Amino acid sequence: MPKVLISDELSPRAVEIFKERGVDVDVKVGLKPDQLRAIIGAYDGLAIRSATKVTAEVLAVAEKLKVVGRAGIGVDNVDIKAATARGVVVMNTPFGNAITTAEHAIALMFAVARQVPAADASTQAGKWEKNRFMGSELSFKTLGLIGCGNIGSIVAERAIGLKMRVAAYDPFLSEERAQALGVDKVTLDELIARADFISIHTPLTEQTRNILGRERLMKTRKGVRIVNCARGGLVDELAVRDLLISGHIAGAAFDVFSEEPAKQNVLFGAPNLVCTPHLGASTVEAQENVALQVAEQMSDYLMTGAVANSLNMPNVSAEDAPRLAPYLKLAENLGSFAGQLTETGIKAVSIEYEGTVAALNVKPLTQAVITGLLRPQLENVNMVNAPILARERGVDVAEVKHDRDSDYQTQITVTVTTERRTRSVSGTLFGGKRPRLVYIKGIEIEAEFAPNMLYITNDDKPGFIGRLGALLGDTGVNIATFHLGRDKPGGEAIALVAVDQKLDGALVDRIGALDGVTQAKALAF
Numbered sequence: 001m002p003k004v005l006i007s008d009e010l011s012p013r014a015v016e017i018f019k020e021r022g023v024d025v026d027v028k029v030g031l032k033p034d035q036l037r038a039i040i041g042a043y044d045g046l047a048i049r050s051a052t053k054v055t056a057e058v059l060a061v062a063e064k065l066k067v068v069g070r071a072g073i074g075v076d077n078v079d080i081k082a083a084t085a086r087g088v089v090v091m092n093t094p095f096g097n098a099i100t101t102a103e104h105a106i107a108l109m110f111a112v113a114r115q116v117p118a119a120d121a122s123t124q125a126g127k128w129e130k131n132r133f134m135g136s137e138l139s140f141k142t143l144g145l146i147g148c149g150n151i152g153s154i155v156a157e158r159a160i161g162l163k164m165r166v167a168a169y170d171p172f173l174s175e176e177r178a179q180a181l182g183v184d185k186v187t188l189d190e191l192i193a194r195a196d197f198i199s200i201h202t203p204l205t206e207q208t209r210n211i212l213g214r215e216r217l218m219k220t221r222k223g224v225r226i227v228n229c230a231r232g233g234l235v236d237e238l239a240v241r242d243l244l245i246s247g248h249i250a251g252a253a254f255d256v257f258s259e260e261p262a263k264q265n266v267l268f269g270a271p272n273l274v275c276t277p278h279l280g281a282s283t284v285e286a287q288e289n290v291a292l293q294v295a296e297q298m299s300d301y302l303m304t305g306a307v308a309n310s311l312n313m314p315n316v317s318a319e320d321a322p323r324l325a326p327y328l329k330l331a332e333n334l335g336s337f338a339g340q341l342t343e344t345g346i347k348a349v350s351i352e353y354e355g356t357v358a359a360l361n362v363k364p365l366t367q368a369v370i371t372g373l374l375r376p377q378l379e380n381v382n383m384v385n386a387p388i389l390a391r392e393r394g395v396d397v398a399e400v401k402h403d404r405d406s407d408y409q410t411q412i413t414v415t416v417t418t419e420r421r422t423r424s425v426s427g428t429l430f431g432g433k434r435p436r437l438v439y440i441k442g443i444e445i446e447a448e449f450a451p452n453m454l455y456i457t458n459d460d461k462p463g464f465i466g467r468l469g470a471l472l473g474d475t476g477v478n479i480a481t482f483h484l485g486r487d488k489p490g491g492e493a494i495a496l497v498a499v500d501q502k503l504d505g506a507l508v509d510r511i512g513a514l515d516g517v518t519q520a521k522a523l524a525f
């Protein structure tokens with residue numbers, strides 16, 4: 001039974017879902033980094049929000065970990081590169097809290113435009129300062145959105161409903177989408193020059209860090225109001241403080257901070273500042289959504305191999321997962337076959353899909369081929385890190401789908417090019433389930449993959465089979481199956497022999513020395 005650790009506050013729905021789906025679950029919230037490191041080795045999955053930091057150090061000791069599930073959107077607290085390198089799938093729930101967060105941005109915009117929190121504190125302190133709190137209408141003002149993805153788009157729709165004009169800066173926003181939303185697609189400079197309100201909705205990445213830095217903030221319109229419901233680190237907090245004090249910025253609302261929990265921050269105490277403690281996603285509805293979704297996604301992955309909303313793996317739907325399972329086995333075995341026969345550096349691999357398989361989502365199959373191909377050289381390779389490891393090693397990977405009839409109803413061909421040669425191997429599924437080799441180097445041969453196999457190439461001359469059989473018999477090796485193929489009579493022949501035990505190196509050398517043998521290799525699947 002796979003075991004998951006929930007290390008941040010999640011709706012209890014998550015625990016229910018994990019249990020219903022056969023996943024064991026522990027809830028341990030508020031662990032310090034060293035406490036997390038001490039226990040993470042026991043878990044197959046880790047479910048988090050934004051508090052737990054999934055660092056390279058944590059991942060290094062997460063021996064069994066297969067999946068990190070983020071109940072929410074931002075994954076800047078997960079070292080995705082390190083997770084990928086260790087073969088850990090990282091998934092999030094990209095939509096579950098988007099409406100809630102957009103609503104919070106709108107709420108903060110109103111709060112800062114009408115100084116609601118300060119007016120509330122003053123009123124409850126019995127001051128009745130009716131003339132102190134002069135606000136600004138939102139209607140007909142320009143809202144500048146930096147980032148117009150899921151949350152930014154919802155903010156845009158709501159703002160348009162409030163009669164605001166919306167200008168959006170987002171390099172990935174198409175003109176058509178902007179038109180459909182009713183927003184002006186602008187450059188960042190245009191946005192800075194036009195906006196009365198600026199709301200930021202990008203992830204925190206190396207490109208977006210400090211996107212509202214001091215220089216840019218100083219170019220904003222005097223009296224601008226700024227809302228950050230995305231991530232600390234996107235806006236220069238010290239510059240905002242200075243500009244609030246100077247009066248250039250009329251108000252600012254921050255839900256997120258460069259360091260969280262933000263017990264102290266340079267912004268605190270600045271005039272017309274509204275702060276909330278990272279509450280963007282904190283509604284009952286959003287928390288139910290993300291907890292349920294993350295538990296479903298993680299359980300599906302652990303129990304069936306289905307992958308949804310992953311940031312480092314191609315998605316595999318729950319429907320596709322059982323259909324792909326036998327193909328994954330075939331793909332990995334074909335890659336492994338090629339990898340075990342490859343002694344020198346691999347320069348390129350081409351994976352061709354024909355027949356039924358070509359209609360499937362083949363990305364995971366390609367990753368399975370690369371996994372099998374690299375495993376003889378790299379022990380820790382798996383489907384998640386295989387593409388990166390291949391890229392790091394300069395292996396060019398090509399994936400081709402053929403719309404043509406093949407000899408078999410479904411066929412995968414793996415062609416590996418090394419410095420010395422190009423070798424191809426093809427396989428199919430018998431009965432839709434059982435992986436079979438059907439061609440090696442273009443030579444027809446039909447064989448199942450077995451745990452222990454002997455691969456031999458030899459000259460097609462009489463007497464070889466007898467000599468091989470005698471040697472195996474004399475050394476007590478039992479033959480399970482024996483398959484032969486050749487390119488032409490008297491030409492190059494291949495023998496693929498499944499045996500009942502692991503073959504030792506000395507015996508393989510003796511086989512390699514038999515008359516007519518050009519190569520002998522023990523293979524394991």
Ligand SMILES: NC(=O)c1ccc[n+]([C@@H]2O[C@H](COP(=O)([O-])OP(=O)(O)OC[C@H]3O[C@@H](n4cnc5c(N)ncnc54)[C@H](O)[C@@H]3O)[C@@H](O)[C@H]2O)c1
Pocket residue numbers: 072073074075094097098101146147148149150151152169170171172173201202203204207208229230231255256278279280281282
């Ligand atoms: N305060 C909260 O509780 C809370 C809740 C949910 C999400 N968030 C934050 O909000 C962010 C946005 O969430 P989302 O669901 O809209 O994500 P999203 O991926 O749908 O949208 C992000 C948008 O930012 C754009 N973008 C990327 N780089 C950019 C750049 N350099 N300049 C301008 N735009 C850029 C992308 O093209 C994309 O359209 C999340 O990454 C998360 O950090 C915060």
Ligand SMILES: O=C(O)[C@H](O)COP(=O)(O)O
Pocket residue numbers: 049050051071072073074075097278279280281282
């Ligand atoms: O990225 C997110 O989903 C939000 O920042 C929410 O974070 P939280 O789950 O810690 O509230």
